[in-house]
Amino acid sequence: MAGSHKPTKVLLVWLFHEIALKGNNRRFFLQAAQHNIRTALRGLPAHVTFVPPMSVRIQLPEDAYADARERLQKVFGVEAFGSALWTAASWEALVEATDALLSTLPPFTSFAIRCRRTEKRFPMSSAEIERRLGAYVGERTGARVNLQEPERTFWVRLLPDGFYLSVERIPGLGGLPVGVSGHTLALLSGGIDSPVAAWRMMSRGCRVDFLHFHSFPLVSTRSQEKAQALAEMLTTYEYRSRLFLAPLAEFQQHVVVVAPPASRVVLYRRFMFRLAERLAHRIGAKALITGESLGQVSSQTLDNLATIGAVVRLPILRPLIGMSKQDIIAQARKLGTYEISIQPDEDCCSLFVARHSATRSDPEQIQALEARLPLEMLLQQALEHIKVLHFHFPPIARTSPLPGAPTTAEALSPNDPEPREAAR
Ligand code: ATP
Ligand code: MG
Secondary structure, eight states: OOOOOOOEEEEEEEHHHHTTGGGGGGGHHHHHHHHHHHHHHHTTTTTEOOOOTTTTEEEEOOGGGHHHHHHTTTTEEEEEEEEEEEEEESSSHHHHHHHHHHHTOOOOEEEEEEEEEEESSSHHHHHHHHHHHHHHHHHOOOOOOOSSOSSSSEEEEETTTTEEEEEEOOEESSSBBBTTTTEEEOOSSSSSSSHHHHHHHHHHHHEEEEEEEEETTOOOOHHHHHHEEEEEEETTTTTTTEEEEOOOHHHHHHHHSSHHHHHHHHHHHHHHHHHHHHHHHHHHHOEEEEOOTTSSSGGGGGHHHHHHTTTTTOEEETTTTOOOOHHHHHHHHHHHHHHHHHHHOOOGGGTOOOSSSSSSSOOOHHHHHHEEEEHHHHHHHHHTTTTEEESSSSSTTTSSTTTTOOEEEOOOOOTTSSSSSOOO
């Protein structure tokens, strides 16, 4: 760049302002964000450079822009991004970049210049740059400055490595970079709510693995296929994940013998939570995530949430607890999980249960029922029969038949390690 004024086209990413609030952890957050951007762009010929204090510059060939834009839109921690002309930190270079940009734009009648500079050594203030460049653009185009409703906005950023001039600003997802908050395990049914719950926790920086319970062979493998499709879709936001498929049928057959239909769902859930906690310990997950929403169904009354949650000590994250079904559906539609979730399946929780489950569980009665079950044996058995699928996005090998398709299916080894780093 030095010496030459020739502007270079790049993609400039602004990281989310929330990261700026993180005090001593800021470096860690910024590194995670960069790392995730690099992973998201894997397979593209992109050159990624961090530009302090809070931006990332991406240089890539013209034909890779569309793909990169699509992927950046799914990276948590990104406030906004857009293509920009990058040039030297001089007034002449900025003017030259402006000329180059104007020559690519269709005519407009009003505009605004918005300048921000983190590089304070430049002799002009932001307001001065806005005024002078505004006058220049007005002269060149005949358009008028309109700060309220401009037809075109020109963003000027002065960063330590030069000026960035842009007319494109695509909003990012915001949130925190996946990984900064630690590793969690989401209970993923084939329904509408739990994928949204998992996604919301990803947006708070959680790395999420998934656990799905199925009643195969009492029912078809449909719910497992849905869980796979959902995990695959959600992996596009976190780059790698695992889906654990756990059998519930054996436990359910025992429950049918000892418990009345109205109590069964609560028993199923307590078993799920117990097993989820054990699995979480094995894989190093620090919390469980569910798609529960208060009062949505009979198993989600305050009483039942308490009875179900009482069997585990790990924190249970319920990001949808105060959301309405309409709001959850709207989010699922935006995410793209809705279409998968509404496909018919045979959910394990609807097997052998009453049409109306008890809204109020009596913890003592539930415990008495459990005392009649070989609980420990059933838990061990279910744990031993867990299958695990690994997902990667973007796919690691270019020869992979389907993007994000599970690369391996295997039984859970007794001490499954932390999520694999093979993705890098
Ligand atoms: P969802 O759309 O998430 O299935 P729902 O309204 O159908 O939600 P429930 O079926 O009562 O609610 O489930 C509540 C939560 O329990 C789910 O959000 C999920 O976290 C967990 N859960 C339910 N069924 C399963 C399952 N088969 N495997 C794993 N987790 C499950
Ligand atoms: Mg469900």
